[in-house]
Amino acid sequence: MFLRILDRLEEILIATLIAAATLLIFAAVVQRFAVGIELLYPIFYPINLTWAQELCVYMFVWMAKFGAAYGVRTGIHVGVDVVVNVLEPKIRNKVVLFGLLCGAFFTFVVGSMGAKFVFELYSTDQVSPDLELPRWIVFLCVPLGSYLMCFRFLQVAWAFWRTGQLPHHDVAHVEGVDEVPALAQDASR
Amino acid sequence: MNSILIFGLLIALMLTGMPISIALGLTVLSFLFIMTQVPIEAVALKLFTGIESFEIMAIPFFILAGNFLTHGGVARRMIRFATSMVGHWYGGMGLAGVMACALFAAVSGSSPATVVAIGSIILPAMVQQGYPKRFGAGVIATSGALGILIPPSIVMVLYAVATGGSLGIDPEGKRVLSASVAQLFMAGVIPGLMLASLLGATTFYRAWKNNYPRMERKNWADTLVAFRESVWGLLLIVIVLGGIYAGVFTPTEAAAMSAVYAFVIAVFIYRDMKLTDVPKVLLASANMSAMILYIITNAVLFSFLMTSEQIPQTITSWVTGAGIGWVGFLLFVNILLLAAGNVMEPSSIVLITGPILFPVAVSLGINPVHLGILMTVNMEVGLCHPPVGLNLYVASGIAKMGITELTIAVWPWLLTMLIFLGIVTYVPELSLWLPRMLGML
Numbered sequence: 001m002f003l004r005i006l007d008r009l010e011e012i013l014i015a016t017l018i019a020a021a022t023l024l025i026f027a028a029v030v031q032r033f034a035v036g037i038e039l040l041y042p043i044f045y046p047i048n049l050t051w052a053q054e055l056c057v058y059m060f061v062w063m064a065k066f067g068a069a070y071g072v073r074t075g076i077h078v079g080v081d082v083v084v085n086v087l088e089p090k091i092r093n094k095v096v097l098f099g100l101l102c103g104a105f106f107t108f109v110v111g112s113m114g115a116k117f118v119f120e121l122y123s124t125d126q127v128s129p130d131l132e133l134p135r136w137i138v139f140l141c142v143p144l145g146s147y148l149m150c151f152r153f154l155q156v157a158w159a160f161w162r163t164g165q166l167p168h169h170d171v172a173h174v175e176g177v178d179e180v181p182a183l184a185q186d187a188s189r
Numbered sequence: 190m191n192s193i194l195i196f197g198l199l200i201a202l203m204l205t206g207m208p209i210s211i212a213l214g215l216t217v218l219s220f221l222f223i224m225t226q227v228p229i230e231a232v233a234l235k236l237f238t239g240i241e242s243f244e245i246m247a248i249p250f251f252i253l254a255g256n257f258l259t260h261g262g263v264a265r266r267m268i269r270f271a272t273s274m275v276g277h278w279y280g281g282m283g284l285a286g287v288m289a290c291a292l293f294a295a296v297s298g299s300s301p302a303t304v305v306a307i308g309s310i311i312l313p314a315m316v317q318q319g320y321p322k323r324f325g326a327g328v329i330a331t332s333g334a335l336g337i338l339i340p341p342s343i344v345m346v347l348y349a350v351a352t353g354g355s356l357g358i359d360p361e362g363k364r365v366l367s368a369s370v371a372q373l374f375m376a377g378v379i380p381g382l383m384l385a386s387l388l389g390a391t392t393f394y395r396a397w398k399n400n401y402p403r404m405e406r407k408n409w410a411d412t413l414v415a416f417r418e419s420v421w422g423l424l425l426i427v428i429v430l431g432g433i434y435a436g437v438f439t440p441t442e443a444a445a446m447s448a449v450y451a452f453v454i455a456v457f458i459y460r461d462m463k464l465t466d467v468p469k470v471l472l473a474s475a476n477m478s479a480m481i482l483y484i485i486t487n488a489v490l491f492s493f494l495m496t497s498e499q500i501p502q503t504i505t506s507w508v509t510g511a512g513i514g515w516v517g518f519l520l521f522v523n524i525l526l527l528a529a530g531n532v533m534e535p536s537s538i539v540l541i542t543g544p545i546l547f548p549v550a551v552s553l554g555i556n557p558v559h560l561g562i563l564m565t566v567n568m569e570v571g572l573c574h575p576p577v578g579l580n581l582y583v584a585s586g587i588a589k590m591g592i593t594e595l596t597i598a599v600w601p602w603l604l605t606m607l608i609f610l611g612i613v614t615y616v617p618e619l620s621l622w623l624p625r626m627l628g629m630l
Binding site for chain 1: 533
C-alpha cells in the first residue's frame with residue numbers, strides 16, 4: 001500500500017515538473033515578445049520573469065534526481081551487457097546482482113554526502129541568486145533523490161534474487177504498431 | 190599510471206553490466222577515497238551543479254517535443270508529403286521513407302524516435318506494396334539515424350555540454366572555446382542533407398537493380414494538398430532553426446517552444462492525441478530525460494576527476510610530441526568511436542570521450558565544430574549496427590524481424606554511411622562552410 005502511494009507520487013512529481021518547466025519557459029519567452037509590442041507593453045512590462053530560467057533549472061534537477069530513481073524501477077538505465085549476456089546463467093546472476101548492489105551502494109554514499117552537505121548549508125543563510133530560495137532547500141533533492149534511488153536498487157535486487165527477473169525498458173516495443181494497418185493504407189494511398 | 194588505473198576500473202565496472210552512470214560515479218568515488226586528497230564536499234557540490242545549467246535543459250525539452258511529434262500524427266503527414274514528391278521514382282516508398290526521415294529529423298533530436306515515428310507507419314505500407322521486408326527495414330533503420338545529424342540534435346547538445354568546460358589551446362597558443370549548440374546545429378545542416386541524398390541514392394540504386402515497384406505519379410494538386418496538411422509540422426523547422434539563427438531564442442528556449450508547439454498541433458490541430466494521453470507522454474519523456482541527465486551528472490564528476498589528474502593534458506602533450514598530425518589523429522578518433530559504438534550508447538560515448546578528445550583535437554588545429562559533427566556521424570553509424578545499435582532494435586520491433594536478419598538488411602546503407610564518415614572526416618569545410626557563411630564562426 002505504502003509502496004503504491006510512493007510509486008504514484010514519484011510519477012506525478014516528475015511528470016508535473018517537466019510540464020511545469022516547459023510552460024514556464026514558454027511563458028517567459030511569450031512575455032519577452034509581448035513586452036516588445038507597444039500595445040501590450042503596459043500589461044506585460046510589470047510581470048517580472050527573470051527568475052524563470054533559474055526555477056526551470058531547479059525543476060529539471062529535481063526531476064532528474066527523482067526521475068533517475070523512477071528509471072531504476074523501469075529499467076531505463078542501460079549498461080554494457082555484451083559480456084554479461086554470454087556468461088553462464090549462474091555466474092551471470094551473481095554479476096548482475098553485484099551490479100545492482102553497487103548501484104545501491106553508490107546512491108547510498110551519494111545520498112549521505114548530499115545529506116551532510118545540506119545539513120551544513122542549513123546552518124548558513126545562503127540563498128539562490130534570483131529566486132532567493134534558501135540553498136539547502138534547493139539541494140535537498142540530492143539526498144532525497146539518491147536515497148530513493150538506493151531504495152529502488154535494493155527493491156530491484158531483491159526482486160531479481162527472488163524471481164530472476166529484471167525490469168526491462170523495451171525499446172523494441174513500439175506503441176500503436178497494432179493499429180498501423182489503417183495508417184499504412186492511408187500512407188500508401 | 191593513474192590514468193591506466195582509472196580507465197581500468199571504469200572498464201571493469203562497466204563490463205559487469207551495471208548502468209554506465211553508476212560505473213562512472215563509482216570509479217570517481219573509489220579513486221578519490223583511496224588515491225587523492227580532493228575534498229569530498231567538492232564532489233557533493235558537483236553532484237548538483239553538474240547539471241545546473243540552462244543549456245543542458247534543452248535535452249528534456251527536445252525529448253518532450255519529440256515524443257509529442259511521434260504520437261501526434263506529424264510523421265504521417267510528412268510521409269504523405271514525401272510520397273507525393275518522390276513516390277513515382279524507383280523504390281518510391283523507400284525514397285519517401287528517406288525523405289520523411291530527413292524531414293522528421295529536422296523537428297526531432299533523436300534517432301530512435303525518428304525510426305519509431307516514420308518506420309511504424311511506412312514499413313507496413315511498404316510490405317503492402319510488395320517491397321521485401323528487408324529493404325524497408327534497412328532503409329528506415331539507417332535513415333532514422335539522420336535524427337541526430339540534422340538539427341535539432343540531442344547528441345550535439347551533449348557534445349557542447351561535455352566540452353564546454355574543457356581548456357583547449359590551439360597550435361598558436363591561443364585559448365579555443367568549445368562549439369556552441371547554435372554553431373553545431375547550423376554545421377549539421379549540410380552534412381545532414383548530404384547524407385540524406387547519399388542514402389536516397391543507395392535506395393534508388395537497389396530498387397532500380399531489383400526492379401521494385403513504383404507508385405503512380407501524383408499530380409501537383411495532390412502534392413499541394415499533402416504539403417498544406419504537413420505544413421504545421423514543417424513550420425517547426427522554421428521556428429527552431431530560424432529562431433536560433435535570428436537570435437530570437439536560445440537553443441533551450443527554442444526547444445521549449447517546440448515542445449509546446451508540438452503539444453498544440455498534436456492535441457488541438459491534428460487531434461491525433463487525446464488530452465488523456467498527455468500524462469503518459471510526460472512521464473515517458475521525464476523518464477528518458479532523467480536517465481540522460483543522470484549520466485551527465487556522473488560524466489561531469491568523471492571529467493572533473495580526469496581534469497584534476499591532468500589526463501587530457503598528458504594525452505595532448507603525448508600526441509603532439511609523437512608528431513601525429515590531424516589526419517592520423519582523426520583516423521584514430523574514428524576507430525575509437527566506432528569501437529565504442531559497439532558497446533555503449535551515444536550519449537555516454539560523447540560525454541566520456543568528448544572532454545578527452547577536445548583538447549587534443551584543438552591542439553592539432555581541428556575546429557571544435559568539425560570534431561562535434563564528426564563525433565555525431567560516428568554515433569549515427571554506431572546506432573545502426575549490432576550489438577547495441579538502438580535503431581536496429583527499434584526497427585526490429587516494428588518490422589518483427591530478428592537482429593541478425595536486420596544486420597544483413599542494413600549493410601548497403603551502412604556502407605554508404607561509412608564512406609560518408611570518411612568524407613566528413615577529411616573535408617572539414619563540409620561542416621564549417623555554413624556556420625562561417627552565416628557569420629557564426
